[in-house]
Amino acid sequence: xxxxxxxxxxxxxxxxxxxxxxxxxxxxxxxxxxxxxxxxxxxxxxxxxxxxxxxxxxxxxxxxxxxxxxxxxxxxxxxxxxxxxxxxxxxxxxxxxxxxxxxxxxxxxxxxxxxxxxxxxxxxxxxxxxxxxxxxxxxxxxxxxxxxxxxxxxxxxxxxxxxxxxxxxxxxxxxxxxxxxxxxxxxxxxxxxxxxxxxxxxxxxxxxxxxxxxxxxxxxxxxxxxxxxxxxxxxxxxxxxxxxxxxxxxxxxxxxxxxxxxxxxxxxxxxxxxxxxxxxxxxxxxxxxxxxxxxxxxxxxxxxxxxxxxxxxxxxxxxxxxxxxxxxxxxxxxxxxxxxxxxxxxxxxxxxxxxxxxxxxxxxxxxxxxxxxxxxxxxxxxxxxxxxxxxxxxxxxxxxxxxxxxxxxxxxxxxxxxxxxxxxxxxxxxxxxxxxxxxxxx
Amino acid sequence: xxxxxxxxxxxxxxxxxxxxxxxxxxxxxxxxxxxxxxxxxxxxxxxxxxxxxxxxxxxxxxxxxxxxxxxxxxxxxxxxxxxxxxxxxxxxxxxxxxxxxxxxxxxxxxxxxxxxxxxxxxxxxxxxxxxxxxxxxxxxxxxxxxxxxxxxxxxxxxxxxxxxxxxxxxxxxxxxxxxxxxxxxxxxxxxxxxxxxxxxxxxxxxxxxxxxxxxxxxxxxxxxxxxxxxxxxxxxxxxxxxxxxxxxxxxxxxxxxxxxxxxxxxxxxxxxxxxxxxxxxxxxxxxxxxxxxxxxxxxxxxxxxxx
Numbered sequence: 062x063x064x065x066x067x068x069x070x071x072x073x074x075x076x077x078x079x080x081x082x083x084x085x086x087x088x089x090x091x092x093x094x095x096x097x098x099x100x101x102x103x104x105x106x107x108x109x110x111x112x113x114x115x116x117x118x119x120x121x122x123x124x125x126x127x128x129x130x131x132x133x134x135x136x137x138x139x140x141x142x143x144x145x146x147x148x149x150x151x152x153x154x155x156x157x158x159x160x161x162x163x164x165x166x167x168x169x170x171x172x173x174x175x176x177x178x179x180x181x182x183x184x185x186x187x188x189x190x191x192x193x194x195x196x197x198x199x200x201x202x203x204x205x206x207x208x209x210x211x212x213x214x215x216x217x218x219x220x221x222x223x224x225x226x227x228x229x230x231x232x233x234x235x236x237x238x239x240x241x242x243x244x245x246x247x248x249x250x251x252x253x254x255x256x257x258x259x260x261x262x263x264x265x266x267x268x269x270x271x272x273x274x275x276x277x278x279x280x281x282x283x284x285x286x287x288x289x290x291x292x293x294x295x296x297x298x299x300x301x302x303x304x305x306x307x308x309x310x311x312x313x314x315x316x317x318x319x320x321x322x323x324x325x326x327x328x329x330x331x332x333x334x335x336x337x338x339x340x341x342x343x344x345x346x347x348x349x350x351x352x353x354x355x356x357x358x359x360x361x362x363x364x365x366x367x368x369x370x371x372x373x374x375x376x377x378x379x380x381x382x383x384x385x386x387x388x389x390x391x392x393x394x395x396x397x398x399x400x401x402x403x404x405x406x407x408x409x410x411x412x413x414x415x416x417x418x419x420x421x422x423x424x425x426x427x428x429x430x431x432x433x434x435x436x437x438x439x440x441x442x443x444x445x446x447x448x449x450x451x452x453x454x455x456x457x458x459x460x461x462x463x464x465x466x467x468x469x470x471x472x473x474x475x476x477x478x479x480x481x482x483x484x485x486x487x488x489x490x491x492x493x494x495x496x497x498x499x500x501x502x503x
Numbered sequence: 504x505x506x507x508x509x510x511x512x513x514x515x516x517x518x519x520x521x522x523x524x525x526x527x528x529x530x531x532x533x534x535x536x537x538x539x540x541x542x543x544x545x546x547x548x549x550x551x552x553x554x555x556x557x558x559x560x561x562x563x564x565x566x567x568x569x570x571x572x573x574x575x576x577x578x579x580x581x582x583x584x585x586x587x588x589x590x591x592x593x594x595x596x597x598x599x600x601x602x603x604x605x606x607x608x609x610x611x612x613x614x615x616x617x618x619x620x621x622x623x624x625x626x627x628x629x630x631x632x633x634x635x636x637x638x639x640x641x642x643x644x645x646x647x648x649x650x651x652x653x654x655x656x657x658x659x660x661x662x663x664x665x666x667x668x669x670x671x672x673x674x675x676x677x678x679x680x681x682x683x684x685x686x687x688x689x690x691x692x693x694x695x696x697x698x699x700x701x702x703x704x705x706x707x708x709x710x711x712x713x714x715x716x717x718x719x720x721x722x723x724x725x726x727x728x729x730x731x732x733x734x735x736x737x738x739x740x741x742x743x744x745x746x747x748x749x750x751x752x753x754x755x756x757x758x759x760x761x762x763x764x765x766x767x768x769x770x771x772x773x774x775x776x777x778x779x780x781x782x783x784x785x786x787x788x789x790x791x792x793x794x795x796x797x798x799x800x801x802x803x804x805x806x807x808x809x810x
Contacts, residue, residue: 094730095737098760099736101759103752
């Protein structure tokens with residue numbers, strides 16, 4: 062048994078000793094002695110303080126000492142520590158957009174995982190997998206959201222504290238490509254809340270590393286303005302995994318897209334089958350492909366592509382993530398996930414007459430529409446020096462001391478509550494015994 | 504000399520021998536003329552046929568014809584009565600307090616022993632003047648009485664009677680000497696912690712009737728200087744009276760006790776009685792000398808306090 066605040070127990074022991082000493086100086090009747098002239102002595106209470114070799118009122122003394130010791134030990138926070146067994150790890154696996162390329166993150170996580178370890182997977186959110194196994198790592202999959210190492214560390218720290226009650230040592234192992242976008246200002250303080258070791262395993266490649274430039278595939282007729290536009294656009298990052306269809310979406314297109322590719326459905330005539338129709342066709346005079354989500358505002362504005370021209374609006378794109386909007390804010394292009402890939406629906410009718418499709422603005426607009434799912438933002442890897450500063454293998458002393466009371470507060474032993482209850486009972490018993498003794502003396 | 508030796512032996516041998524030796528030659532004159540007819544050492548109010556001529560007085564009817572000076576009648580043809588100063592004895596009753604308060608301190612009983620020494624000493628002094636000496640020991644076990652006698656060995660009888668008494672219990676002393684002879688001399692040896700007021704009133708009545716009362720107040724050293732340790736003081740005559748005695752009580756106790764002694768002495772003297780305060784540690788002979796010399800002036804303060 063250990064104590065969270067052992068000095069409370071020492072203070073209680075001192076108070077108990079003082080209580081015993083006071084009982085040796087208890088009020089008692091002095092020894093009677095004859096004195097013929099007693100009538101001239103002033104009237105005083107018959108009881109006086111005197112020292113005694115044996116303490117008086119043994120029952121009261123026992124109850125008072127018990128009361129003091131119980132309160133002291135309860136405040137000291139006794140904790141019955143279990144016998145620690147071996148070491149354990151908390152595997153923190155990145156399943157965010159940064160790690161969505163390839164399977165090396167999952168492979169590294171599976172290599173580090175051992176039975177009895179805890180598993181935390183994270184993207185923008187983090188969750189602990191109950192009853193983890195190597196299959197749980199595979200089943201975790203990937204997500205398109207930007208990861209948050211801070212959220213992952215909070216969940217991992219909670220799991221590590223739980224494991225530490227039963228283990229000699231607990232280590233948090235973070236398996237991730239460690240993009241800069243996954244770090245924030247809270248990462249370092251959250252790291253300080255965990256007093257144990259932290260190991261970083263850089264695995265996988267960032268998304269931007271794998272998007273090789275290529276021409277996207279276009280299924281359209283000859284003289285199609287979009288085909289011409291994309292021909293002028295040329296190679297785009299990840300273009301090999303993009304397909305533009307100027308007709309309707311087929312089952313083959315769905316299968317092709319579901320393995321992490323992009324299918325852009327850009328029908329020649331709108332409305333396309335299955336798309337919601339507008340109540341009345343009208344004309345919009347501009348369309349803008351907005352910057353990808355998660356990008357800083359200046360980058361998002363710089364990467365926006367706007368085409369100013371009279372467009373006839375006859376239909377709305379299916380619901381999904383808005384990629385482009387009309388000048389009045391209505392969605393013009395939406396994106397919906399399909400397996401590991403996505404389908405991008407373009408409700409922008411391109412006039413076959415005129416040179417709109419050949420303008421740089423429209424080419425820039427088209428280039429944005431064939432970017433891979435979730436955008437083509439390049440995630441930059443965090444440097445080793447940055448990682449060492451934000452996520453050291455051991456927390457700094459100042460951070461550890463600042464967070465120690467939080468840990469002590471987190472462990473509220475149930476035994477203390479029982480001790481306080483017993484102390485309350487002892488106090489009541491002491492009061493009853495004292496009252497009985499007073500009545501007997503009276 | 505032989506009589507004196509026998510008295511010493513009767514009074515307890517060596518233990519009281521020094522006391523009696525110290526009191527040899529001490530007289531205890533009566534405070535006023537006595538009315539007794541028996542010849543003694545004290546001036547009598549009666550003028551009778553003592554050998555020592557005082558004056559002549561004309562014969563009056565009713566005078567004893569045997570006291571007529573016939574030679575003067577023959578010379579002057581006038582009948583004169585021959586008068587002379589008479590001396591008489593005074594009956595002395597020694598009243599001693601034998602209640603439990605006198606048995607103090609419990610280990611040494613010095614208070615009681617001093618009272619006994621004073622009584623034996625007074626008896627010896629009175630007996631030396633051939634006064635009849637009697638004893639009244641008033642205690643919880645009753646009254647032990649020796650009627651006044653002037654015979655030899657009466658001092659020893661008083662001493663033996665006192666030795667047979669164990670002070671205990673409580674008793675009222677005022678009524679004990681109700682039957683004492685009128686115009687006698689009464690010496691009360693007590694601590695006056697019992698019925699002091701009633702006793703003083705009774706003594707005043709005796710004095711008003713022509714008697715003579717001496718109060719000898721015995722005070723133990725431990726009463727004047729109580730022990731410093733904390734005790735629960737219990738009245739030996741009444742166990743229900745108990746009070747704690749601690750250091751803080753000492754000053755008030757001494758003040759109260761001193762004031763009471765002053766009041767007691769003043770009250771006795773206001774009645775025209777003799778009052779002598781004696782500390783138990785004071786030699787008995789010295790106390791006796793102060794008692795017998797306290798006829799004219801009163802001695803309120805014991806020798807111990809004078810030092």
